[in-house]
Structures are given as structure tokens and as C-alpha cells.
Amino acid sequence: MWHYIKFELKNTVGYSLAMIVGGLLPLMLAIGNYHATPDPIANQALAKGLFATLLPMIPLGLVILPFTIAFGRDTTDGVTDRLVLFGYSLAKQLIAKFVSVFILVNIITVIYCLTLLHILPLPNLSILSMINIFTSISILSLSLYLLAFTIAQVFQGFHLIQGVAMVFYFGIAFLTGSMGTFQLPSTIESVMQWIPFSIFRETLKAHWATGFLSDMQSQWFKMIVFLFITVVLFCLAQYYRYAKRHMSSLRILIK
């Protein structure tokens, strides 16, 4: 499995889109949007806000857009099937791809934290906040990975998959307030609450230097619900694939 993971790590790093959108963009947006004022408290609040707002953009950028597009392209070009014929089954591909994305997301998160804590006027993070950051980012990565795979499995054709991936990427980024804030209809806002970007931001800002677990239940509940929803979507996509294949086998047997 280690060779597969190494292969997928190099494969993911090779997607410049992933490294730009998931690696560079959040860092550049955080640094670029910071403007120092004479008020150190306001500066710290702004820095905290930017840090927390753009942090979930790392798993979003590294997983949803490049992975979905890459997987869609590989499926269309027959790469996925070709790899299966070398014994690299779809299940192994999914595990290796996830492990590689997981490693990359965590490395980029470390770079993001170290860079911004060094450049912006941010107070030191408590151990609990750091654990919260890496655990939340990992759960978000897994959820978004399942969502990406679902998109790539359900939709047919590279261009359609690319389009849907973009809609999801920009849709989540804008609607969760990661790329600017908008006045949204209350229905959409209540739906968007279940994509736990905003609750993660608020919890991180509130518990930046504290060591208390209290008031974190809401964030964890929404994280787990989001993960559960993506697991259900993933299972539905698997069932859809199975049903499609099963139906074609059935048609042959009937004939």
C-alpha cells in the first residue's frame, strides 16, 4: 500500500491546480487581505478572522476541485480501469488517494499555521485549539473527499464533472462566507449551517488561547452530521454504480 500512497502523493502534488487552489490561495488571501491599523486589538481580531476564515479553504481547495476533476478525467480516459487491471483496485485507489490527500492537507495546514503565526499579529494557539484545527481539517477532508468521489461517480463525462466540481467549490466557498460575506435568504443560510465552515471559524476564534472544551459541542455535532451526510451520499453513489452494472448483467441474462 505504501507504494500506492507514494504514487498518489506524487500524483496529487503534480496537479498544479490543487497546489495553487488548496495550497497557495488561502495563504495569499489571508496575507493579502490583512491591513494593519494603529489599533493592535483590531489588528489581532482581523488576523484571527482571516486565519479562521481561510483555513477551511485548504481541504476545500485540495480536495473538491482538483480531485474531482482529476478523478473525472482519469475515469473518462480509462486510467482508472487501466490501474485496476494492474491489481490497483478501485477500493485501493480510493484509500491511497485519501491517505495522500490527508497527508497533503495536514502538511499545508502546518505551513499555513506557521507562516501566518509568524507574519500576522496572532497570539499563540492553545494545544486544544491546535488539536481542534487538525481534527476538524481532517474530518472536513474526509467529508469533502467522499463528496468529490460521489460527484465523479454520479456524473458522466469530464466536462460535466468539471462543471459540477466548480459549482460545488465556489458554491461552498461563497455560501459559507469563505470568499466574502453575502446577505442570503434564511432558507439557504439554515442549509449552509450544516456545512460546518462557519461554526468552525467561530469556535476557533472563541477558543483561540483557551484550554476548555465547553461550547465546542455544537461544532463537533455539525462536523459529524456533515460527515454522515457525505457518507450517505457516497453510499448512494456506490449503490447507483452497482445498480447500473447489475442492470446491464441482468439484461444479458434475460436475453
Place this chain on the structure above:
Amino acid sequence: MLEMKHIKVNYGNFVALDMGCDITILEHDIVGIIGSNGAGKSTLIKALTNQVAYSGEINKPNHIAVHLQENNYPTTVNCRTILEGLLQTSYRKNQRLIELVKFFDFEKNLNQKFSQLSGGQKQRLTIIMVLYQDAPLTCFDELSTGLDFETRCNLMNKIKSWYANKPAMILLITHYFDEIEKLANKLLIIDHGRVIDYGRITTLFEKYIGYSAIIVDCPEGVTVLNDYQIVRGEQGQTVIACKNKSHQQQIVNHLNQQGYLCSVTQNSINLIYLNALSGITKERSGQ
């Protein structure tokens, strides 16, 4: 051993393959699979490798190595990463892989990305990975299509020497019949999804042609003796079937006297194929 029993594959309402018989392939067998485009050759490989749903029964080895008509790999990584990743090994530490890469003269391409390779180099990358597996069953689907004559000949020689004395079963789909003549001992003829015939090349030649065939580069008007049979050949050729060596010698002498240039064959896949399709057999003609 590979057993295929009444395999049937449909693509929607289209019957892509309906073998209508059982085929058994034994260890050391190299089977050339021939047929026109869309005959069902690649579909057979897809059924063997579970790429398509099929009815019927296939008893096959656990491990099958496959070279497809089109073999694509991620374009973000170099060939060394593809080799190491898919073969689950480290190139530096794997002497067998190093030898295989040298065997196919692929060392200089290891650091190139797949998209930067030429057609022949792309084929060689897949062949290296397929051969490395040393699987009990290996399928080659048009492995030399798009390659120039010299590269094709080299490739065939290398494959032949790689498999010499190995107990592997090989299925070789190709439109180049000389490759089958060079490598295969058995032939499977498929047409419109149906198996036309399967057997040893020598047996099939005997069945459809006879002891040997004399090919004369003359479309018509060749008069030989009373006791001869014209079988189907390529356009512009007259092909005379011979019953035995003395019969062959008798006809050759006669043609030489008449001033015709001719050649003799005992394993022409082309003649087997043409005559199997047209249904001209020695048995049917009663001669």
C-alpha cells in the same frame, strides 16, 4: 488452464460476442485471436478481465496481465513513478525490473512523463509492466498497432525470447498475421461475435488448405494439372492447395516449367483466415 464456456456479451441490444462453443487454453499455449474490426476480439478480453458483464462461465487463473489497445496513465508523474507505483516496488532495488527496462531500452525515458513519450515508447512502458507480472495468463490487444515495421519486429523478438520456456498462456489479438505466425501455436478465429474455429495452427492449415499451399502471383489463368484445387487467397494471387509433399513438388515443377514465380507455405494465417471465412474446406469440397 483457461476455460471459456459459451461466453456471451451484449452492449445494449447489440450482441458483441456469442461464442457458441467452449474453448480450452492450456499452459504454454500462445493463441492468436483474429477477426475483422468489431468481431468481438477485444470484448473477449474485456469479459476475461471483468471489464464487461457476460453470461457463460470462465475458469481462469487468479492473475491476468493485460495490455489493452489504449493504455493511459496519469500525466502528472514520470514513468519511473508509474512503474514503481503500479508494480509496488522500488526501481533502484529491483534488479528484475532494471533488467526488463534495459531489455526494452527504456532507461532514458524513465524521467519523462507519459504524455511526452512516442507511440512506441508508450507501448513499451505497458509491455514492461505486463511482462514484469509474469502472470499465468497474459493478454495482448493490438500491442504493435501504430508502430513502424522495425520496432514491431524488435518487439516481437523480445516478447518471444521473454516467454521462451515459460509456462504462460498468452492471448494475442492482432491484425498483423505475421506476428501470429512468429509467436503463436494456436489460432482462434472470430467473426461477428461467433467463433469460426479454434485449434492448432498446423491442424487448421491442414483442415482448410491441406499439406501446403503454393502461392502464384497471378490472378487467373494458371493451368497446372488435372489433380489440383484452387483455394482462396489474396487478390492478385492464385493459391493452389497441395495434398502432400510429392503433390506439392509435382505442381511446383509444373509451374516452373510454365515460367510462373511461386512460393510455398505451410502456416499462412492469412490463407487459414480467408478460407475459414469463405467456408472452403477440403472436407466440404470432397477432394
